[in-house]
Amino acid sequence: MNHMRIAVILPCYNEEAAIADTVAGFRSALPDATIYVYDNNSRDRTAEIARAAGAVVRTERQQGKGHVVRRMFADVDADVYVMADGDLTYDPKAAPEMVRMLLDEQLDMVVGTRQHEVADAYRGGHVIGNKLFTGLLARLFGRSFSDIFSGYRIFSRRFVKSYPVLSEGFEIETEMSVHALELRMPVGELETAYGARPEGSTSKLSTYRDGWRILKTIGTLYRVERPVLFYGGIGALLVVAAIILAIPLVLTYLDTGLVPRFPTAILATGMVIIAVLCFFAGLILDTVTRGRREMRRLAYLAHPAASVAQK
Numbered sequence: 452m453n454h455m456r457i458a459v460i461l462p463c464y465n466e467e468a469a470i471a472d473t474v475a476g477f478r479s480a481l482p483d484a485t486i487y488v489y490d491n492n493s494r495d496r497t498a499e500i501a502r503a504a505g506a507v508v509r510t511e512r513q514q515g516k517g518h519v520v521r522r523m524f525a526d527v528d529a530d531v532y533v534m535a536d537g538d539l540t541y542d543p544k545a546a547p548e549m550v551r552m553l554l555d556e557q558l559d560m561v562v563g564t565r566q567h568e569v570a571d572a573y574r575g576g577h578v579i580g581n582k583l584f585t586g587l588l589a590r591l592f593g594r595s596f597s598d599i600f601s602g603y604r605i606f607s608r609r610f611v612k613s614y615p616v617l618s619e620g621f622e623i624e625t626e627m628s629v630h631a632l633e634l635r636m637p638v639g640e641l642e643t644a645y646g647a648r649p650e651g652s653t654s655k656l657s658t659y660r661d662g663w664r665i666l667k668t669i670g671t672l673y674r675v676e677r678p679v680l681f682y683g684g685i686g687a688l689l690v691v692a693a694i695i696l697a698i699p700l701v702l703t704y705l706d707t708g709l710v711p712r713f714p715t716a717i718l719a720t721g722m723v724i725i726a727v728l729c730f731f732a733g734l735i736l737d738t739v740t741r742g743r744r745e746m747r748r749l750a751y752l753a754h755p756a757a758s759v760a761q762k
Contacts, residue, residue, distance in 0.1 A: 457484035457550065458529035461506070462519040463537035467495040474504040476543030477533070481550070487527055488537060489519050497537075517618035517626075524611045532606040535563075541603040545643040549605045552639055557756050559610040559636040560627070562596050563603030565645035580662055584669065588625070591673045592632050597640055599628045600665075609754030610636065613747060622668035629672045634748055678740055682733030686726035693722035 459477045463470055474486055488501040488508050502508045511522045520534070531550055535541040541563060549561045581600050589595035602624060610631070618626045631638050674681045697719040703711055710716055 455483075455531055455550075455554075456529040457481055457531045457533065458527045459484045459486045459533040459535070459546070460523045460527060461486070461488045461501075461535060461537040462491060462516055462523070463488055463493060463497050463501070464491040465493045465495050465497060466537045467493075467497045467500050469539040470497050470501045470506075470537050471504045473535075473537050473539045473543070474501060474506045476539070477535070477546060478505065480543040480546045481533065484533065485529070487523065489523050491516070491519050501537075513619075515619040517616060517620050517623040520618075520623050521616035524614065524616060530608050532608070532611050534602065534604050534606065536602045540646050541565075542644040542646070545603075545641065546605070549603075549641050549643075552641060553605050553607060556639060557637060558639045559607045559756075560631050560638045561605040562598060562601050562628075562638070562640045563605075563643035564596075564598040564640045565601055565603070566642050584625070584665060587669060588628065591669065591677070592629060594632050596628055596638075600624050603643060607754075607756060609751055609756065612754050613751035615747070618668060620664055622665045625665055625668050626672065629669075629676065630747075633676050633744060634751060636751070676740060676744075678736035679733040682729040682736070686729035686733075689722045689726035689729070693719040693726070696722075 459481060461470075461473060461477075466473075470488065474488065477484065477486055486506045488498070488506040490498040490501070490508060490510050492510075492512060492514055498508050498510070509522075509526065511519045523534075524532075531553060533546050533550065535543075535546075545563060549563060552558065553561050581598060585595050585597070585599050588599055600621075604624075604627070614627070614630055616623070616626070696715055700710060700712060700716055700719070703709065
């Protein structure tokens with residue numbers, strides 16, 4: 452690992468109570484790494500304390516973790532990227548093993564699966580929500596991770612430089628996970644300790660607001676990445692509804708030769724037409740999606756694997 456350029460990147464917002472210890476922890480765990488702290492409009496002394504601790508401090512004015520990650524990935528040039536929150540909840544001592552795993556197994560992303568022993572570390576609602584969204588992602592995309600919302604991740608250069616960050620907030624981890632799954636990237640997981648925030652540090656995650664945004668992100672990604680199934684599913688529902696409406700009409704017609712509820716017949720016919728349009732829209736958009744996926748794959752392959760860059 453001596454010839455690797457390792458960057459530790461820490462998105463921060465009002466973390467003056469924890470940032471010094473977080474920087475010190477990663478500096479001890481990865482002494483050859485460059486530590487970057489990206490301040491996202493903190494109103495306290497986060498940037499000042501991080502700079503005094505020896506970190507390279509930069510600022511992202513657009514509020515939201517997604518904006519910060521987009522800026523970090525664009526600005527920082529390294530072979531291996533270690534991303535964690537600046538609130539000291541993630542264990543810096545796990546970083547060397549995660550980096551080693553990335554290099555030895557030629558992976559593009561290693562996710563630190565959170566294991567918490569302190570009750571205050573992880574709110575009960577968040578645990579349930581994590582399990583629900585992880586299961587939903589697995590059902591929609593066929594595969595998933597044990598902890599899709601973990602902010603502790605190690606990336607290869609080719610992941611970072613080929614990843615088009617589109618999210619704005621905490622849904623960024625979901626987008627990262629889907630990006631890796633859709634491009635069939637080699638990924639791994641490693642259990643890491645997850646601790647309680649130090650006194651004076653508060654969570655920026657809103658259970659309901661950010662949960663709703665994450666759910667919308669999963670829906671949008673499914674629509675974009677699986678258009679045949681998405682629009683085909685809508686078409687199938689319309690066909691089923693049209694058949695239910697049409698059954699009494701057909702039975703009456705066979706019995707009397709008349710169509711007594713003409714508006715219902717028109718409605719059922721229109722629903723079938725819309726269903727057919729949905730099906731063909733899914734087929735057309737699937738062609739577009741395949742082209743986009745090929746371009747992302749080519750951008751990904753344009754960069755060497757981390758183990759190649761090491762030599």
